[in-house]
Amino acid sequence: MKIAVIGAGGVGGYFGARLMDAGHEVFFVARGGHLEALRSHGLVVEGAAGDLALRRVNATRDPSAIGPCDIVVLAVRCFGDEAAAAVIGPLLGPDTLVLTLQNGIDAPHRLARRLGARRVLGGGAYIAARIAGPGLIHVASPRVVLELAPVSGVLTPLAAEFVDVGNAAGFEVTVGTNVDVVLWRKLCLTSAFTGISCLYRADIGALRDDPVSFGLLAAAVAEAVAVGRAAGVALGEGAEAAAMEAFAIMPADLRSSMLDDLEHGRPLEVMVLSGTVVRLAAALGVAAPVHASIVDRLEGHIRGKPLALLAPAGQD
Ligand SMILES: NC(=O)C1=CN([C@@H]2O[C@H](COP(=O)(O)OP(=O)(O)OC[C@H]3O[C@@H](n4cnc5c(N)ncnc54)[C@H](OP(=O)(O)O)[C@@H]3O)[C@@H](O)[C@H]2O)C=CC1
Ligand SMILES: CC(C)(CO)C(=O)C(=O)O
The missing domain is CATH 3.40.50.720 (NAD(P)-binding Rossmann-like Domain)
Incomplete structure (x- = not known):
C-alpha cells in the first residue's frame, strides 16, 4: 500500500x-x-x-x-x-x-x-x-x-x-x-487519565497506588461514560470496566501524552478531552464535577507556558 x-x-x-x-x-x-x-x-x-x-x-x-x-x-x-x-x-x-x-x-x-x-x-x-x-x-x-x-x-x-x-x-x-462508539470508548479512558495524571503530575503506577487519585480516575471514567450514553452513544455495559481494566494492566511508568505536554510547557488538548465531557454534560443535564475540576485546574496551561513559568507539582 x-x-x-x-x-x-x-x-x-x-x-x-x-x-x-x-x-x-x-x-x-x-x-x-x-x-x-x-x-x-x-x-x-x-x-x-x-x-x-x-x-x-x-x-x-x-x-x-x-x-x-x-x-x-x-x-x-x-x-x-x-x-x-x-x-x-x-x-x-x-x-x-x-x-x-x-x-x-x-x-x-x-x-x-x-x-x-x-x-x-x-x-x-x-x-x-x-x-x-x-x-x-x-x-x-x-x-x-x-x-x-x-x-x-x-x-x-x-x-x-x-x-x-x-x-x-x-x-x-x-x-x-459505529465511529462514535470507537471515539467515545477512547474519550472515556483518555479524558480521565490525561486529566487526573496532569492534576497529580503522576504516571499510572502512582495514580493506582493512591486510593484517592485512583478513585478520581474511576469517577472521571464513570462521568464520561454517563455523558456518552446521555448523548445517545451505544457504549456497552462493560464500558467503564474496560477502561479500568486498561489502567490495571498499563506498565507503572506509563504517562499520558497531556502530562508530557504539561511538563514541557506545550499547549494542552484538555478542551477536546475533559472540556468535551463538561460541555456535553452541561447541555444534557448530566453531572461531571471531576472533569469540570480538571478543566478548571488546567485552564492556565491550555495555551502552554515557557518552562520557567511552570509551577512545581501541587503549587498551582
Ligand atoms: N502520544 C500518545 O501517546 C497518543 C497521542 N494521541 C493523539 O494523537 C495525536 C498526535 O499526538 P502525538 O503523536 O503525541 O503528537 P506529536 O506532537 O508527538 O506529533 C505531531 C507531529 O506532527 C507535526 N506536525 C503538526 N502539524 C504539522 C503539519 N501541518 N505538517 C507537518 N507536520 C506537522 C508536529 O510538529 P511540531 O512539533 O513542529 O508541531 C509533530 O512533529 C494527538 O491528538 C494526541 O492526542 C492518541 C493516542 C496516544
Ligand atoms: C491514555 C493514552 C496513553 C491511551 O493510549 C493516550 O491516548 C494519551 O496519553 O494520549
Whole structure:
C-alpha cells in the first residue's frame, strides 16, 4: 500500500514506522528539526513495543511531492488538524481513505465535512508514545491497539485491506461500524487519565497506588461514560470496566501524552478531552464535577507556558 502519514510524532511515527518495516511505501509529512533528522538519519523507534531502526525514510514538508496515496494517516495534534487537512489535497486519489488518530470525538467528523464521509475513518489509538528527540520515537506501551470505524458506517474493501495490513505490520487493529462508539470508548479512558495524571503530575503506577487519585480516575471514567450514553452513544455495559481494566494492566511508568505536554510547557488538548465531557454534560443535564475540576485546574496551561513559568507539582 502507498501510505502518507501527516505528523511523524509519537503516534504517526510509530504507526508509519511499523507499516514501512512491513514493506509498505510510507511517506512522512513532517517539519522542523524532526524532518531534518528523518531525512539525514532516518527514523528510530524504541521502547516497550519493540525497537526499529529505519535508516532511509521518505520525509518531506510538501504533500504535493508525494502524490495520491491509498491511505493518509492524520496524526497531528488536535489544534493542528485543520491546517494539516488544508494541505491534504495532493495526497487524495479517487478512492483514498483518510484515517484520523487525534484524541477527542470531533476530528473525523470535521474532516468528513471537508472531504465527504465516505473517505474518512476515525481511529482510537491505544498507545503511549512521544518524540524523544529528533528522529526518535519512544513507546511506553507494550501493546499497541488501533480501533477503527468508517464515518459513513460502510467498510469499504480498501478499509478492510488496511485492517489486515495493520495486523500484519505488528500492531493490533480492530474495526467497528459505529465511529462514535470507537471515539467515545477512547474519550472515556483518555479524558480521565490525561486529566487526573496532569492534576497529580503522576504516571499510572502512582495514580493506582493512591486510593484517592485512583478513585478520581474511576469517577472521571464513570462521568464520561454517563455523558456518552446521555448523548445517545451505544457504549456497552462493560464500558467503564474496560477502561479500568486498561489502567490495571498499563506498565507503572506509563504517562499520558497531556502530562508530557504539561511538563514541557506545550499547549494542552484538555478542551477536546475533559472540556468535551463538561460541555456535553452541561447541555444534557448530566453531572461531571471531576472533569469540570480538571478543566478548571488546567485552564492556565491550555495555551502552554515557557518552562520557567511552570509551577512545581501541587503549587498551582
Ligand atoms: N502520544 C500518545 O501517546 C497518543 C497521542 N494521541 C493523539 O494523537 C495525536 C498526535 O499526538 P502525538 O503523536 O503525541 O503528537 P506529536 O506532537 O508527538 O506529533 C505531531 C507531529 O506532527 C507535526 N506536525 C503538526 N502539524 C504539522 C503539519 N501541518 N505538517 C507537518 N507536520 C506537522 C508536529 O510538529 P511540531 O512539533 O513542529 O508541531 C509533530 O512533529 C494527538 O491528538 C494526541 O492526542 C492518541 C493516542 C496516544
Ligand atoms: C491514555 C493514552 C496513553 C491511551 O493510549 C493516550 O491516548 C494519551 O496519553 O494520549
